[in-house]
Amino acid sequence: MKSTIIREVLEKDNSALAAVIRRVLVDIGVPKVGTAYADPELDYIHKTYLKEKAVYFVLEGKGIIIGGAGIAPLQGGEPTVCELQKMYFLEEARGKGLGEKMINHCLDFARKAGFELCYIETLPYMKAAQKLYIKKGFEYIDGPMGTTGHTSCNVWLTRRL
Numbered sequence: 001m002k003s004t005i006i007r008e009v010l011e012k013d014n015s016a017l018a019a020v021i022r023r024v025l026v027d028i029g030v031p032k033v034g035t036a037y038a039d040p041e042l043d044y045i046h047k048t049y050l051k052e053k054a055v056y057f058v059l060e061g062k063g064i065i066i067g068g069a070g071i072a073p074l075q076g077g078e079p080t081v082c083e084l085q086k087m088y089f090l091e092e093a094r095g096k097g098l099g100e101k102m103i104n105h106c107l108d109f110a111r112k113a114g115f116e117l118c119y120i121e122t123l124p125y126m127k128a129a130q131k132l133y134i135k136k137g138f139e140y141i142d143g144p145m146g147t148t149g150h151t152s153c154n155v156w157l158t159r160r161l
Helices: 011-027 040-048 098-112 127-135
Strands: 004-008 055-061 064-073 081-089 117-122 139-141 155-160
Touching: 004 098, 011 040, 011 064, 011 081, 040 055, 040 064, 055 081, 055 098, 064 098, 081 098, 098 127, 117 127, 127 155
Parallel strands: 081 117
Antiparallel strands: 004 055, 055 064, 064 081, 117 155, 139 155
16 A cells, blocks of 8 residues: 555544444454453543654555554553554454554554554454564563453564564
């Protein structure tokens, strides 16, 4: 997708982005409880990422939001640990190398923000996502970190920055 761009989320993106994330979650069969689907900030992501050392990037193709991902301090974690959050792409954006570009964008921000470790949690059947995370240097860990509230996510990975 040559006409795609990665940019910071804007307030006007809130409803479109929430719809994209929820659509992806429903499409892949993610439980609505204990996952990003139930996150209260999903409908106002722009505001959520206005805090220090946090950013959310959208993937835009031909003027339409087709995905996104964010970096923020890990809730309930050490100050040097960030979390790669809410990385979801519509089907038409998958398998084109855009996920790798997005992760690179997010990890660059995390390094510049002074984080030393990046954490991510996912579900066991999200194999394509896990393959990408491993390719980008993430390694599996034995248990969750922080207090994300994503009790249905039982696969955890970290990467030194």
